[in-house]
Amino acid sequence: MEKCSTEKLLKNTKTKMTSARSSLLNIILENSSPETATSLHKKLSKETRIDLATVYRTLKIFNQKGLIRAINLDGEKIYYEKSCEHNPLHAHFYCEKCGDVECLNPFGFDESTSFVKMADKKEINSVELILRGRCEKCS
Ligand SMILES: [Zn+2]
Ligand SMILES: [Zn+2]
Ligand SMILES: [Zn+2]
Structure with missing residues (x-):
């Protein structure tokens, strides 16, 4: 592309x-x-x-x-x-030790469908999902 x-x-x-x-x-x-x-x-x-x-x-x-x-x-x-x-839309991983931010794999159809279900007929404009923990270097 x-x-x-x-x-x-x-x-x-x-x-x-x-x-x-x-x-x-x-x-x-x-x-x-x-x-x-x-x-x-x-x-x-x-x-x-x-x-x-x-x-x-x-x-x-x-x-x-x-x-x-x-x-x-x-x-x-x-x-x-x-x-x-x-x-495409994806979650992020945040390392609480070194402060690194990493883009994770884009949401697939299944995840997107669950967000829509969770919101239950409300209109969704954005999804923010941050997973926190320690990266490979810091764990
Ligand atoms: Zn582009
Ligand atoms: Zn780290
Ligand atoms: Zn990203």
Whole structure:
């Protein structure tokens, strides 16, 4: 599957395009694992002048537009990842010792069906599932 075009994604979601926004989205699309705003900001700073507050604001917009997913750990550490067709919905594993976040295998039909059953006719927009424990390195 070909990589998504940032231009198309922004256009399809009617998100105003700036070069900073497009670079930020591009970094997220290229990532294979979730990344925090501060870490994204560090990468982005190599390409363009942008402050952390703008990065946070932009990530919030992207999230509202459904371009990315936010994985909220402990209320302060938030990781971001792409939510396009290349990254189907999945649970995350969080290592409580080293703080590593790992994307687990995408939900299959069975899991998706159980979520729908659990919610019982309510409309589901997102599912967040974080499994906590110790990774192979730390156990
Ligand atoms: Zn994609
Ligand atoms: Zn660990
Ligand atoms: Zn993930």
